[in-house]
Amino acid sequence: MYLVGEIFLSEVIGKKIYDREGESIGKLTDLVIRLGDVFPRVVALAAETAKNETTVIPFENLELFNRSTITTVILKGEVNGRQILENEMLICRDLLDKQIVDITGAKVVRVNDVKLGDVKGNLCLIAADVSFSGIMRRLGMENVSQDIMKLFGYKKAPDLIGWNYLQPLQTTESSLTLNVQRSKLSELHPSDIASIMSQIPHRERAALFDTLDLETAAEALHELEPDAQVSIIHNMDKEQASELLELMPPDEAADLLGDLPEDKAQELLNLMEADEAEDVQELLEHEDDTAGGLMTTDFLSFPPNVTVAETFKNLRLVAPDVEMIYYVYVVDDNDKLLGVLSIKDLLVSHDNSMLSEIMQDQVKSVSPDADPEDVADMISKYNFYAIPVVNDDGIIMGIITVDDIVDLLIPPASRRKTQRI
Amino acid sequence: MIFRKNEKKPSNRLWIFLAMIGPGIITANADNDAGGIATYTIAGAREGYSMLWALFLITIALIVIQEMAGRMGVYTGKGLADLVRENFSIKTTFITMILLIIGNLTVTIAEFAGIAAGFELFGVSKYVSVPIAAFLIWIIVIKGSYRAVERVMLFFCVIYFTYVISGFMAGPKWDHVLKGFMVPTFKFETDYINIFIALVGTTITPWMQFYLQASVVDKGVKREKYNYLKWDIYLGTFVTDFVAMFIIIAAAATLYVNGINVDSAEEAAIALKPLAGNYAFILFAIGLLNASVLGAIILPLSTAYAVSEAFGWESGLGKKFGDAPRFFWFYTIVLLAGAAFVLIPGIHLIFVMIFSQTINGILLPIILILMLKLINNKRIMGDKVNTLYQNVLAWGTSVMLIILTALLLAGMIYPRSLDYITEMVKRI
Numbered sequence: 001m002y003l004v005g006e007i008f009l010s011e012v013i014g015k016k017i018y019d020r021e022g023e024s025i026g027k028l029t030d031l032v033i034r035l036g037d038v039f040p041r042v043v044a045l046a047a048e049t050a051k052n053e054t055t056v057i058p059f060e061n062l063e064l065f066n067r068s069t070i071t072t073v074i075l076k077g078e079v080n081g082r083q084i085l086e087n088e089m090l091i092c093r094d095l096l097d098k099q100i101v102d103i104t105g106a107k108v109v110r111v112n113d114v115k116l117g118d119v120k121g122n123l124c125l126i127a128a129d130v131s132f133s134g135i136m137r138r139l140g141m142e143n144v145s146q147d148i149m150k151l152f153g154y155k156k157a158p159d160l161i162g163w164n165y166l167q168p169l170q171t172t173e174s175s176l177t178l179n180v181q182r183s184k185l186s187e188l189h190p191s192d193i194a195s196i197m198s199q200i201p202h203r204e205r206a207a208l209f210d211t212l213d214l215e216t217a218a219e220a221l222h223e224l225e226p227d228a229q230v231s232i233i234h235n236m237d238k239e240q241a242s243e244l245l246e247l248m249p250p251d252e253a254a255d256l257l258g259d260l261p262e263d264k265a266q267e268l269l270n271l272m273e274a275d276e277a278e279d280v281q282e283l284l285e286h287e288d289d290t291a292g293g294l295m296t297t298d299f300l301s302f303p304p305n306v307t308v309a310e311t312f313k314n315l316r317l318v319a320p321d322v323e324m325i326y327y328v329y330v331v332d333d334n335d336k337l338l339g340v341l342s343i344k345d346l347l348v349s350h351d352n353s354m355l356s357e358i359m360q361d362q363v364k365s366v367s368p369d370a371d372p373e374d375v376a377d378m379i380s381k382y383n384f385y386a387i388p389v390v391n392d393d394g395i396i397m398g399i400i401t402v403d404d405i406v407d408l409l410i411p412p413a414s415r416r417k418t419q420r421i
Numbered sequence: 422m423i424f425r426k427n428e429k430k431p432s433n434r435l436w437i438f439l440a441m442i443g444p445g446i447i448t449a450n451a452d453n454d455a456g457g458i459a460t461y462t463i464a465g466a467r468e469g470y471s472m473l474w475a476l477f478l479i480t481i482a483l484i485v486i487q488e489m490a491g492r493m494g495v496y497t498g499k500g501l502a503d504l505v506r507e508n509f510s511i512k513t514t515f516i517t518m519i520l521l522i523i524g525n526l527t528v529t530i531a532e533f534a535g536i537a538a539g540f541e542l543f544g545v546s547k548y549v550s551v552p553i554a555a556f557l558i559w560i561i562v563i564k565g566s567y568r569a570v571e572r573v574m575l576f577f578c579v580i581y582f583t584y585v586i587s588g589f590m591a592g593p594k595w596d597h598v599l600k601g602f603m604v605p606t607f608k609f610e611t612d613y614i615n616i617f618i619a620l621v622g623t624t625i626t627p628w629m630q631f632y633l634q635a636s637v638v639d640k641g642v643k644r645e646k647y648n649y650l651k652w653d654i655y656l657g658t659f660v661t662d663f664v665a666m667f668i669i670i671a672a673a674a675t676l677y678v679n680g681i682n683v684d685s686a687e688e689a690a691i692a693l694k695p696l697a698g699n700y701a702f703i704l705f706a707i708g709l710l711n712a713s714v715l716g717a718i719i720l721p722l723s724t725a726y727a728v729s730e731a732f733g734w735e736s737g738l739g740k741k742f743g744d745a746p747r748f749f750w751f752y753t754i755v756l757l758a759g760a761a762f763v764l765i766p767g768i769h770l771i772f773v774m775i776f777s778q779t780i781n782g783i784l785l786p787i788i789l790i791l792m793l794k795l796i797n798n799k800r801i802m803g804d805k806v807n808t809l810y811q812n813v814l815a816w817g818t819s820v821m822l823i824i825l826t827a828l829l830l831a832g833m834i835y836p837r838s839l840d841y842i843t844e845m846v847k848r849i
Binding site: 097098110201 | 497498499503506507511512515643644732733735737
C-alpha cells in the first residue's frame with residue numbers, strides 16, 4: 001500500500017471509509033497501534049458503522065489511506081470485527097487529550113494531536129503535538145490561529161515531540177505492555193523523575209514507577225516526598241521492595257523505613273541481606289533530627305599502615321557501592337578515627353607513602369546527637385563535602401554528606417508540597 | 422528493635438485537621454465576594470429579616486456542590502478542567518474555557534470595583550488604591566508557595582468577622598431575626614423573586630468549582646485525609662453563611678427599619694454611619710475591602726489553574742515563574758485586565774455586572790452537568806461515585822440552581838418575564 005508522507009490524526013478522524021465498490025463502511029473513530037517498536041505501528045482502524053456499531057478493520061485490508069480518501073480492498077460484508085489485543089492501544093481512547101511524560105523537557109504535557117508517518121513502509125505513530133496550534137487544528141481553526149499569530153509576528157511550527165521521547169502515564173488496560181517496553185523514564189535524572197512524579201495523580205505514580213529499572217527506582221524514590229514513598233513501597237511486592245531498599249544508600253533506606261508502620265518495616269528488614277539490614281537497623285536507632293539521623297554508614301575506611309598504592313587498588317573494588325568517595329577515613333582495628341585523607345591528597349602523594357604519614361590527624365567531627373543546624377554550620381564553615389560522626393569514645397559511626405544537609409535546608413521541589421506544621 | 426520516631430508528625434487529629442484547613446474554607450468564603458456582599462446587603466435593606474431562611478437552602482446547595490468538587494480532586498488527583506478535557510470533546514473543553522475566561526474576567530472587574538469603592542469610603546482615590554492592591558496581590562501569588570498564598574487567604578477569611586461585629590452593633594431585634602430564620606416566607610412579587618434568585622445565585626459560581634478542585638490538587642491532599650477535607654468544606658460553608666447572615670442582619674436592623682433603600686454595599690456602609698455609628702461603618706467598609714481583595718486574588722488564580730489544566734501547561738503556586746510561565750502569565754493578564762478596566766475614567770460598571778451575570782448564568786448549568794457526569798463515572802471515580810442519596814441531592818440542587826439561573830437570565834433579557842410568571846403562579 002502506498003503511504004502519504006505525514007498526517008495528523010485530526011486530519012483523518014471522522015473521515016468516511018469506503019470499500020472496494022465505493023460502499024461506505026463507516027466513519028473512522030480511532031486507530032489501533034501495536035506497542036513494542038520505537039514507533040508504534042498502526043495495525044487496524046476502528047470505525048463506527050451506520051448502525052452505530054464499532055467495527056475494526058485490519059490495516060492490511062486497506063488500499064488507500066490519506067487525508068482525503070480511505071478505501072479498503074475488501075467488501076463491506078467481508079469486514080469482520082477483529083479483537084483488540086493485549087499489546088495494543090487505541091490512540092484516541094488512550095493517548096489523545098491525556099497527559100504523558102516528555103522525557104526531553106522532564107515534564108508532564110498534554111497530547112493535543114498525534115502525528116502519523118511512514119517508518120520503513122509502515123504507518124506509525126511518530127510524534128505527539130503538544131502545542132496550542134494542535135488544539136486549534138482539532139477545532140478546525142488552525143488557519144485562524146495562524147493568522148492571529150502572524151499579526152503578532154509569530155511563525156509557529158507545531159510543537160512536536162518524537163514518540164521515542166515520550167512515555168504514557170495513563171494506566172490503561174494495556175499498561176502491562178508499557179512495562180515490556182524499555183522504560184524511557186529511566187533515562188532521566190532521578191530528581192527529574194521525582195518532580196514528574198510529584199506532578200501526577202497518586203494513582204498513576206505507582207504504575208509509572210513500576211516501569212523503572214530497580215537502580216533508577218532506588219535513586220528516584222529518595223527524592224520523593226515521604227507520603228509518596230510510603231504509598232509506593234506499600235503497593236510493591238515485598239521481595240521487590242526489599243531489593244529496592246538494598247540498592248539505596250543505608251541512610252535513605254532508614255529514612256524510608258522510619259516512615260513505614262513498624263511491622264511492615266520489620267518485615268522488609270528481615271527480607272534484606274543481613275549486612276545491609278544491619279547498617280539500616282543501626283541508623284534507625286537515631287533520632288531523626290540529630291546528626292545520627294542524617295548520617296550514612298557508607299564510607300571508605302582504611303587502616304593507617306597501608307600504602308597509597310594499596311589504597312588505590314582497594315578503592316577500585318569498593319568504590320562502586322559507596323556514595324561518598326572523596327574522603328578516606330583512617331581507622332584502627334576498633335574503628336577509632338585516627339585521621340582523614342581526601343582523594344586529592346592520595347592523588348598527589350607518592351605511591352609508597354603510608355596513610356599514617358600523609359593523613360590529616362586533626363579531624364573535625366560531630367557527635368551523633370548534634371543538632372543538624374550545627375552540622376550544617378560546620379560543613380559550610382570548613383567547605384567539607386562530608387563530615388564524620390564520632391561518638392564519645394572516638395569511634396566513627398558514619399558520615400554526613402553535604403547533599404543530605406542541602407536537602408535539609410532546601411527541600412527538593414518535589415517534596416515541597418508536603419507541609420510540616 | 423527501637424524505631425525512630427517519625428518526624429514531628431502530630432498524631433493528634435485536631436492538628437491534622439488544622440493542617441488540612443484551606444481549600445474548602447477559602448472557596449466558600451470567597452463566595453462572599455464584592456458582588457455577594459452587595460446582594461446580601463440589598464436583601465437585608467429591602468426585605469428585612471424575611472430572607473434569612475434562604476440561607477438554609479444556600480448552605481445545603483454549597484455543601485453538596487463543594488463536596489463533589491473536593492471529592493473529585495482528592496480521588497483523581499486532577500483538577501476539574503483536566504477531567505473535562507480528558508472525558509469530553511475538545512470543543513466542549515474549548516467553549517467552557519472561553520466562557521470561563523470571559524466570566525472570570527468580568528467577576529475580577531467586579532472585585533476591583535469593590536476594592537475601589539471600599540477605599541473611596543475612606544477617601545482614597547481609586548487611581549491610588551487599585552494599582553497598589555493589584556501589585557501586592559500579584560507579588561503574593563508570584564512569589565509565594567501554595568502554603569504561603571493559602572495562609573494569606575485564610576487571614577482574609579478571618580477578617581470577615583468584622584461583619585459579625587457590625588451586625589451586633591446594628592442592634593437587631595433578635596426575636597425578629599429568629600423568626601426570619603425559622604419561618605420561610607415567600608412573596609410572589611418580581612422584586613422579591615429577583616433578590617431571592619440573586620441570593621442563591623451569588624453563592625454557587627462556575628469559578629469556584631475549578632478553584633476548589635485545583636487547590637485540592639495543588640495542596641496535594643491525600644485520600645486518607647479526605648474526611649478532614651470534608652470537614653474543611655462543611656466548616657467553611659457554615660462560617661461563610663454565618664457571615665452572610667450577619668450582613669443581612671446589619672442591613673435589616675438599620676436600613677430596612679428606617680426605610681432606606683440602597684443599591685450597593687458602599688451605599689449601605691455610608692447609610693450605616695448615622696444609624697449604627699462610625700465603628701459599624703468602618704467595620705462594614707473593611708469587610709467589603711477584605712472580600713474584594715480575596716476575590717481579586719482567587720479569580721485570576723482560578724482562571725490560570727483551569728486554563729493550564731485544560732491545555733496541558735505546567736501549573737502550581739509552588740513553581741517558579743520560569744517553570745510555569747503560561748500559568749503565571751495568564752494569572753497576570755486576568756489580574757491586570759480586571760484592575761485596568763476599573764480605572765477607565767467615566768466607566769459604567771453596571772453593564773459589566775449584567776454581562777458578567779449572563780455569561781456565568783450560561784456557564785453554570787454546563788459546569789454542573791459536566792460535574793455530575795464526571796462524578797458518576799466509575800472509570801474516573803472508582804467506588805467513590807455518588808451514592809443514590811448523594812445523586813438525588815446533587816441533581817436536585819443542580820436542577821434548582823439551573824431553574825433559578827434561567828429565571829435570572831430571562832429577567833435580564835426581558836424584564837417583564839418574571840411579572841408574567843408571578844401572574845401565572847398567582848392564578849394557580
